[in-house]
Amino acid sequence: MDLNLLTNQTVNALTMGGIYALIAVGYTMVYGIIKLINFAHGEIYMMGAFAGILLIGVGVPLYLALPASMVMCAVLGIMLDWAAYKPLRRSPRLAALITAIGMSLFLQNLAMLIWSANHRTFPDLYPARAVQAQGEKAEENGPAFLDALEERLSMPKQDAPAKVKKMIREEDRLIVEFPLATGETETRRAISREANALLNEMRAENPDLGLENPSIGQSLRHFLDKPAVSIQIGKGPVDISWKVLLIWATTAVFTVALEALVKRTRVGIAMRACSLDQETAALMGIDVNRIIALTFAIGSAMAAAAGILFGLYLGSGINFRMGYQPGFLAFSAAVLGGIGNIRGAILGGFIFGIVETISRAYIADWLEISSRYSLAFAFAILILVILIRPTGILGSSAAERA
Amino acid sequence: MEKYLSKAPQWIAESLRSPLRAVFILIAVIVALSPLITRLPGEPGRDYINVVQLCVIFSIVALGLNVVTGLTGLLDIGVVVFASIGAYTAAILYDREWMQFPYSFVIVLIAGGLHAAVWGLIRGAPTLRLSGDYYAIVTLAFAEIVRIVQRNESWLTGGGQGLKGYPAVNLWGAKLTGGEYEGLLRSDGVWRYDEVWGYDGLWFGNTTEFYYLCLGILALTILGIWRLERSRTGRAWLAIKADETSAMSSGVNLARYKMTAFAISAFIAGVGGALLGFRNNVISTSFFDTWFSVIILCCVVLGGMGSIAGVLGGTFIVTGLSEALRWGLKTLDIPDDSRLLFFGALLVVVMLFRPQGLITRSRAKPTEIPPDSGKNSLYEIGGGS
Numbered sequence: 001m002d003l004n005l006l007t008n009q010t011v012n013a014l015t016m017g018g019i020y021a022l023i024a025v026g027y028t029m030v031y032g033i034i035k036l037i038n039f040a041h042g043e044i045y046m047m048g049a050f051a052g053i054l055l056i057g058v059g060v061p062l063y064l065a066l067p068a069s070m071v072m073c074a075v076l077g078i079m080l081d082w083a084a085y086k087p088l089r090r091s092p093r094l095a096a097l098i099t100a101i102g103m104s105l106f107l108q109n110l111a112m113l114i115w116s117a118n119h120r121t122f123p124d125l126y127p128a129r130a131v132q133a134q135g136e137k138a139e140e141n142g143p144a145f146l147d148a149l150e151e152r153l154s155m156p157k158q159d160a161p162a163k164v165k166k167m168i169r170e171e172d173r174l175i176v177e178f179p180l181a182t183g184e185t186e187t188r189r190a191i192s193r194e195a196n197a198l199l200n201e202m203r204a205e206n207p208d209l210g211l212e213n214p215s216i217g218q219s220l221r222h223f224l225d226k227p228a229v230s231i232q233i234g235k236g237p238v239d240i241s242w243k244v245l246l247i248w249a250t251t252a253v254f255t256v257a258l259e260a261l262v263k264r265t266r267v268g269i270a271m272r273a274c275s276l277d278q279e280t281a282a283l284m285g286i287d288v289n290r291i292i293a294l295t296f297a298i299g300s301a302m303a304a305a306a307g308i309l310f311g312l313y314l315g316s317g318i319n320f321r322m323g324y325q326p327g328f329l330a331f332s333a334a335v336l337g338g339i340g341n342i343r344g345a346i347l348g349g350f351i352f353g354i355v356e357t358i359s360r361a362y363i364a365d366w367l368e369i370s371s372r373y374s375l376a377f378a379f380a381i382l383i384l385v386i387l388i389r390p391t392g393i394l395g396s397s398a399a400e401r402a
Numbered sequence: 403m404e405k406y407l408s409k410a411p412q413w414i415a416e417s418l419r420s421p422l423r424a425v426f427i428l429i430a431v432i433v434a435l436s437p438l439i440t441r442l443p444g445e446p447g448r449d450y451i452n453v454v455q456l457c458v459i460f461s462i463v464a465l466g467l468n469v470v471t472g473l474t475g476l477l478d479i480g481v482v483v484f485a486s487i488g489a490y491t492a493a494i495l496y497d498r499e500w501m502q503f504p505y506s507f508v509i510v511l512i513a514g515g516l517h518a519a520v521w522g523l524i525r526g527a528p529t530l531r532l533s534g535d536y537y538a539i540v541t542l543a544f545a546e547i548v549r550i551v552q553r554n555e556s557w558l559t560g561g562g563q564g565l566k567g568y569p570a571v572n573l574w575g576a577k578l579t580g581g582e583y584e585g586l587l588r589s590d591g592v593w594r595y596d597e598v599w600g601y602d603g604l605w606f607g608n609t610t611e612f613y614y615l616c617l618g619i620l621a622l623t624i625l626g627i628w629r630l631e632r633s634r635t636g637r638a639w640l641a642i643k644a645d646e647t648s649a650m651s652s653g654v655n656l657a658r659y660k661m662t663a664f665a666i667s668a669f670i671a672g673v674g675g676a677l678l679g680f681r682n683n684v685i686s687t688s689f690f691d692t693w694f695s696v697i698i699l700c701c702v703v704l705g706g707m708g709s710i711a712g713v714l715g716g717t718f719i720v721t722g723l724s725e726a727l728r729w730g731l732k733t734l735d736i737p738d739d740s741r742l743l744f745f746g747a748l749l750v751v752v753m754l755f756r757p758q759g760l761i762t763r764s765r766a767k768p769t770e771i772p773p774d775s776g777k778n779s780l781y782e783i784g785g786g787s
Contacts, residue, residue: 037535084750091757094477098703099753101696105746113740324692328546335539369554376550379543387528390536 004234009361017353018251022306023330024345026299032275032340033295039100042327043107048073048304049311049318057123070301077300078293111320120318122311128177129216137210146174247309255346332382338395437610453725458616459677461717464701465623466670472708474663475643477538479695480545486690488514488672489679511676518672519665526664553687564686706759715761
């Protein structure tokens, strides 16, 4: 077995598991309190990712963008409850399920109208690209090429140089920063156009140049992009970047804080009381509607955090339908752990992260089937758990739910 | 049969006194005469008949779902499994050499339904003990697994591209479908929401005969369910829906009647799915995805669960609403993309004002239901308010 691959996959599984756990918490809290499968929760996760793109895109630093988008989504969650679920508290539960579906459709298509149906990439934390010389004689002729490129890009010409904000010449590469408004694609296009023109000129002078089109890659200048830990396992090093550590830390902090909130504070006691019996809770002087709104706010904030962390981790695949699959997986995770149970949801999230990754990386190979079956394994496990232990791994009170 | 025919005049006279029934009879007459409207020149006629035919076929699938969700009281969010299995089975069978004989179309429809019923039993057997949300989650997860399999086993199903190039359908020499493939799906296999409801004036090469065949199957389904509801089986289903424990203690064999419900529901949905496939001339997992189940469920719930009239009304409203929105938005010069936005919002608004559904089951009169019913019967739409 390839240990290197295994370690990489484990890192991946833990990261995705943390993201699923953060989404699952929202499902489980809402279900625990009003017994509703909040179909629109995945859309809140999507909105969180888009809020992150917007905020980071205009230059808000990550440590401000994360809480800001959490607050925005918390407000969205409260509005969702107020508009679609609160009027139906005394109606049959299926009515609220249909409004949940309706809100899910509404939010998805709202996002499509606002941000178009295209996939988006998460903005770079440090908007810059690194240009590296490539080819047989890269070491020999590369530095001269990069110097010339720097000079060429800094010359005040009509369009291309104007888009470059700043350049840093390092030993074997040239880092080109670009202003946020311009965006990566245009800068990249401008760089490669200039580089090609320059290469043609240089080739005309020296036919034996030995240089190909340069590679234009990530700059890795932002500390979050740099590897924090590098372990030598198997064939090569396994890098765990600061980004991944940040995701792990955020997941850990949020889940521990949430657990403390629910178990230790007055609000948490009120929440648990409402999930047991709303009428009695109201008689004890608890404002049930406020507690439900707070539950939606907390769950939505967690989903927003998950959305931003997902964007930060994968950097791409953000579009109006991104909420569906993770939402579904996270809901399954909540059921797996025992719905209504926060620890269960976190555990379930990690289990689903691991199952998804492992089945994609290994099981599909062993059975010689497409890796797209990985989701099917996750759902098969969900069905098995429901059939064998309907209350989930950490759930209790089997009599009512089975 | 004669018994009903002799009662018909009386029934019609009675119906005309009840405004709701009168409206339904009017709609039934309009639907029955719809193909005549296609003789009208221009686009509106073709658009109209496409939508009505889709409504008719969706009604069959929705009535199938209603057996489990409306009558037996188990929330099923995976009806797409049976519709898609019915569609794939019928299409693959119909394409065989040895299936070319005058009435083979009937055989493949039944085969599609039976295959779906088998899967209904396979899914149903282990889940007999489950109820409420847990049953719903299993149906949802099962539907995803089936969809993933259908999407990946492209040697059989055509994968994401879908099964295209349907054979022309002939029934005793009458040409039913089989025009040029005009494309419900884009080649990238992405479900274009705009076209799901059969827009763009596509008549899919279907003929009036096919329309009447679908309508006939719908009528058979209505008749069958109407009879079943009033039989021992139907009463057993309603008892299970009201309370499983008391149904069991009254001597209702839970396993047997639940399995019957699963099989019948899957059979009807399978036949509906097969018709849908032949209508569209293409089947793919992008069309038969979770949203399909969700939209059919909306049809059942919005109209009022359990009652046949409610399900039919709900289907025509959900499907028609979507079309009305398209025309409304076009006139107001609002981009067509926003249609599902308004559709979602309308779904919410309708449910807020009529949480029990638009048309409630006549048997479940509000007075018969204890005031606390909102809690006990989670999925009884006719009840609480």
